[in-house]
Amino acid sequence: MKMQHSDFIIVGSGLAGITLAHTLHQQGFSFKIISEPQMSRCSMVAAGVYNPVVFYRITKSYLADLVLPYAEQFYKSVETVLNKKLLSPLPLARVMASRNEQELWQKRREEGVGEYLGALLTEPMPSINLSISDGLGIVKNTGALDCASYIEASLDYFKTSYIQEKFDYQSIVFHETNIAYKNYQARQIIFCEGHQISENPFFKNVILKPVKGEILTLKFTEPLPDEVSNYILNKKCYLLPIGNNIYKVGATYNWRELNEWPTPDGLLELEKNIRDITSIPFTILEHRAGVRPAASDRRPILGIHQQKKQLAVFNGLGTKGVMLAPYFANALTGLLCHSTPIHKEVDVARFG
Ligand SMILES: Cc1cc2nc3c(=O)[nH]c(=O)nc-3n(C[C@H](O)[C@H](O)[C@H](O)COP(=O)(O)OP(=O)(O)OC[C@H]3O[C@@H](n4cnc5c(N)ncnc54)[C@H](O)[C@@H]3O)c2cc1C
Known part of the structure; x- marks a missing residue:
């Protein structure tokens, strides 16, 4: 040949x-x-979410100021080449886990991470089950790539x-x-x-120190309130709206079972996280798993x-x-x- x-x-x-x-x-x-x-x-x-903030200590993710604008520009140029929409910029709303996190958020807004951290919303949101008294922090320059x-x-x-x-x-x-x-x-x-x-x-x-992740695609039986559907919501997991009451919900972290099989435990964990956000019923369309190549x-x-x-x-x-x-x-x-x-x-x- x-x-x-x-x-x-x-x-x-x-x-x-x-x-x-x-x-x-x-x-x-x-x-x-x-x-x-x-x-x-x-x-x-x-899920394809991009987010320049690490929530653990509310710090910038690795080289965020360099890699994020580069990535946005890159994917836009690929959209033109492929003639396909791939990138969906969407603000991310982080549900504060505690009063301490809320205070740290305010502090970080005045420090180096400030450009990515928006206002802290503390209005009650009766339409969803969120214990919002601790606040909802908005992260800017976030969105998702349809990987x-x-x-x-x-x-x-x-x-x-x-x-x-x-x-x-x-x-x-x-x-x-x-x-x-x-x-x-x-x-x-x-x-x-x-x-x-x-x-x-x-x-x-x-x-590597690979880490397995499981993710759901699901459809709610009715529209979620705007506080959820206008954001990528983050509370223990991501809730990424992809239209027509369909959301991607992920992900789990498992360092022991390094295979690509979805598990009942993964399903249970994700379902519980959703229940902490809303009681609106949903149907699961897809349950998948992958292994992240982490160093x-x-x-x-x-x-x-x-x-x-x-x-x-x-x-x-x-x-x-x-x-x-x-x-x-x-x-x-x-x-x-x-x-x-x-x-x-x-x-x-x-x-x-
Ligand atoms: C559930 C889950 C959710 C995630 N969500 C996000 C997110 O929201 N945002 C984000 O940025 N990242 C996310 N990630 C992480 C992201 O998926 C990884 O960073 C990324 O996919 C790694 O890409 P990769 O090309 O290095 O590896 P892979 O995607 O694993 O690609 C490796 C490729 O090599 C091929 N291959 C391997 N060996 C061979 C061989 N011997 N011969 C031929 N082909 C071979 C494989 O089939 C595959 O095509 C998530 C991961 C998981 C599992």
Whole structure:
């Protein structure tokens, strides 16, 4: 069979692989995408929420000022290319867990996080079960990416470069300055396998701390009040309105059972969280699970293999794939194509 040449081979078609593909494409580089999407459904089940605030201490999420505007700009440009609406900006309303959180919120508004923190609403909301006396904090610059549509439409757009198969690590043939995989030849292979990186014999040193998440899509029997439907509501879980009384509700966190099967326990936990918000009945349309590829230091993982320079990696997007992927796909492209250094904090070299 005739050898097909491209600049890169990308393994994986989740948020990492697809975002990297668009970035390389925008900059004029060619690639093949080799992916067996059933191996990890993480990006396909994600709610796609982006939010620059970490609620634990009400701090900015990692490099939020850089990665968030970059991501918004990036997804808008992809919307134009794919001719598809993917991004839905929507304010997020955080139900304060306590009086302490309310005080911290007010304090942080005057500090560095202030640009993202809106007013604290303390009006009673009798129409829902929220104990709102502690307040509702509005976060600005939030919204959601329709991750499944982003990936499906992108794979269709790149269909002549897409090979649907499980990558066989034993089939790589290393040459001096490039690499061959079956009848494909490229300068480098970039591995974007999410939590399945554990199967990659070349990056055994990369140890993730993956976390399983479960998520529901459900339909309420009647419209929820505006206080809920006009926001991404956050109280123990996200309630993301997607229209027609349908919401995505997620997600759970489980570090022990690292598989993609939805469980009765996950269902119970999410149902309980919904009941804490509203008593309006609902029907569950979908219950899904995925495994987030999180690093223990909660930083993305990118860079070139220490010994085999023809291999690179893009992983560790954790719980914030939507926000992090575009900025770091660009950083990796800079490294691979222009030798632009990347920050030590995200460099795969930190794993030794
Ligand atoms: C329930 C849930 C809700 C979430 N909600 C959000 C959210 O609201 N906002 C947010 O930003 N993030 C969210 N996340 C996290 C987000 O989904 C991840 O950050 C992101 O999907 C990681 O993308 P990835 O491409 O690195 O990995 P993956 O999505 O796992 O993609 C890996 C790809 O590689 C393929 N693959 C792996 N090994 C091979 C192989 N050997 N051969 C061929 N193909 C292979 C897989 O099939 C897959 O296509 C959520 C995650 C879960 C589970």
